[in-house]
Amino acid sequence: MxxxxxxxxxxxxxxxxxxxxxxxxxxxxxxxxxxxxxxxxxxxxxxxxxxxxxxxxxxxxxxxxxxxxxxxxxxxxxxxxxxxxxxxxxxxxxxxxxxxxxxxxxxxxxxxxxxxxxxxxxxxxxxxxxxxxxxxxxxxxxxxxxxxxxxxxxxxxxxxxxxxxxxxxxxxxxxxxxxxxxxxxxxxxxxxxxxxxxxxxxxxxxxxxxxxxxxxxxTDLSRGPRPGRPLPGHVTPLSLGEGFEGGGGLGVTLICAAGHDRLPRSDRLNGLAIRLAQGDPFAAVLAGARVQRSGKQVVITREAGELRRRPLPPLALTAGEPAVWDGRYEITVDDAGWRVVPALGLLARLTDRDRAIVARSPAAARGTLPVLIREGSTAPVLAWRRARVFSLAPRRLSLASGETTQESDLNRTIHGETPPPDLF
Missing domain, CATH: 3.40.50.620 (HUPs)
Structure with a gap:
């Protein structure tokens, strides 16, 4: 009882x-x-x-x-x-x-x-x-x-x-x-x-x-998150919770851009943080992501060279079933017979209309975009043309950054998660 x-x-x-x-x-x-x-x-x-x-x-x-x-x-x-x-x-x-x-x-x-x-x-x-x-x-x-x-x-x-x-x-x-x-x-x-x-x-x-x-x-050990050690160059550390340690805001941004969950070595991350803080133009690759600084602008994207060094096998898509490609996009097609591959090496074979859309992306990132190829065909199609495509990195970074504090926030669309309405 x-x-x-x-x-x-x-x-x-x-x-x-x-x-x-x-x-x-x-x-x-x-x-x-x-x-x-x-x-x-x-x-x-x-x-x-x-x-x-x-x-x-x-x-x-x-x-x-x-x-x-x-x-x-x-x-x-x-x-x-x-x-x-x-x-x-x-x-x-x-x-x-x-x-x-x-x-x-x-x-x-x-x-x-x-x-x-x-x-x-x-x-x-x-x-x-x-x-x-x-x-x-x-x-x-x-x-x-x-x-x-x-x-x-x-x-x-x-x-x-x-x-x-x-x-x-x-x-x-x-x-x-x-x-x-x-x-x-x-x-x-x-x-x-x-x-x-x-x-x-x-x-x-x-x-x-x-x-x-x-x-x-x-001792009071349970009152909210405790950030990790500050990184050189005043890069604000960001604690993601269990499973994410040793990095900061920069490290988290890198793995979100690269589509995996393996933070880089702390010494290499700290070195990159120092270069960013110095403000000089440069380009570097770390953890599968490319970091490029030009003036006050810093662009972090998936590194296309990684797709050459470690090629992704074609991913066959099943009609109506979302599939994650390269850890960065969730792609759903309505009909069978499609497979997704990176645009690297295929950009010249896209239609003029598709190339005009691709041109809006940073040059270094264009080869990392997903394209679809129909079974029995060799002609690539920009994935957004024939599928519902969600970019996973913006929501992932938003959640990791603490921008989402309640369950109700998880239902809202994150900027950059889906293409703007005027894209196509």
Whole structure:
């Protein structure tokens, strides 16, 4: 029989609900996703979030990832399914299939989890995924960074760290201001159980927990994002959250332009920042992006030379199904038989009308634009002519820059995301 909630438990649930209210919409049809591992943090989040959802007119979809790393994992998934249904949430399971790496397992498992959760959230139409990280997780991550880890900062509101699977998705961590043991107290008063994964005692995370010994609450480690070290040349650092670390606004812009999620080495990024600050004209390539300064103007684009050095295979398109090409464009065609390739080497074969449109792009970027070729034909067509094309970089940069602070902002069109109405 559930115990009567204590005042502390009610106050905790109220604080978290206030954070959910500040970010999320009420009475809309799209669900809110929730990462449910079965541990005490995510189980407490499930309890609070489903209570909030009943008043907010929202549906919670819990997503559990079975990493296949423990013989008990199938039982854990069944426990998550039962807990979700008892709380009134829908439930989805995803499994990490295939061979597991012999080294770097925690990072690989973390990335696989984010990918699988992002894909499941997209399938059900969710744009926000709730994660149960706490103040203790923040302190442990900080301890791990001090001791050599490149794990990123945890933030209450940040874009998904995986690309392109996480495109357009935001992660919300409404428990960052709460202590782990307080959440377990809440579960005890509600008569709820949780899973203790023995693997948490291993790897660097377990070492951090033992080193801190429950001291996470002694300092205020959960109040908003903390920027990284300033880069030379007064380039403002930009913390993207877990999965993005070691860079700043410049580094994030580079990977958005290049269409991947691998930040460049900090020494090379710092060197580029210094050159930009000096103000002299130059052109440089870093992380698959081209940076060109001329006077006061800086243009950052995809580097066409990378497409020569590492050619992209033609991407066959399926009618009605959006496909991501080069991590930079989402392309949807209405009829079958098309494949997408870069315009590099094909510009002269475009029609005069298409070339006139391409000419509006910076010269260095023209070969990186997507063109379509019909099956049985060799004539390229600028992709916007025969498909719905969304440029992914503007929205990605907007989310990373903190311009989008609420779920409702995710529905608006970002400048540059779609072509202007007079383009064609």
């Amino acid at each position: 559930p115990l009567k909630p204590t005042d502390a438990a009610l106050l905790l649930a109220g604080r978290v609900a206030e954070r959910l209210n500040a970010r999320l919409q009420h009475n809309v049809s799209s669900p809110v996703a929730l990462a449910l591992s079965g541990g005490g943090d995510s189980m407490a989040l499930l309890e609070i979030a489903t209570g909030w959802a009943r008043f907010a007119g929202r549906q919670i979809v819990a997503i559990t990832v079975d990493h296949g790393l423990s013989p008990a994992s199938r039982g854990w998934s069944r426990a998550c399914a039962a807990a979700a249904r008892t709380a009134g949430a829908d439930w989805i399971e995803r499994r990490w299939e295939g061979e597991k790496p012999l080294t770097g397992l925690p990072a690989a498992a973390r990335r696989a989890r984010h990918v699988l959760i992002a894909e499941a959230a997209r399938e059900v139409g969710a744009k926000v995924i709730l994660f149960g990280h706490t103040a203790d997780d923040t302190a442990e991550s900080d301890w791990m960074r001090v001791n050599g880890s490149n794990l990123g900062h945890l933030r209450e509101w940040s874009p998904s760290p995986v690309w392109p699977e996480g495109r357009g998705l935001m992660l919300m961590r409404p428990l960052l201001g709460e202590r782990r043991e307080a959440l377990r107290d809440l579960l005890r008063t509600s008569g709820r159980d949780w899973i203790e994964d023995p693997a948490n005692a291993g790897f660097a995370r377990g070492e951090a927990r033992r080193a801190l010994g429950g001291s996470a609450g002694e």
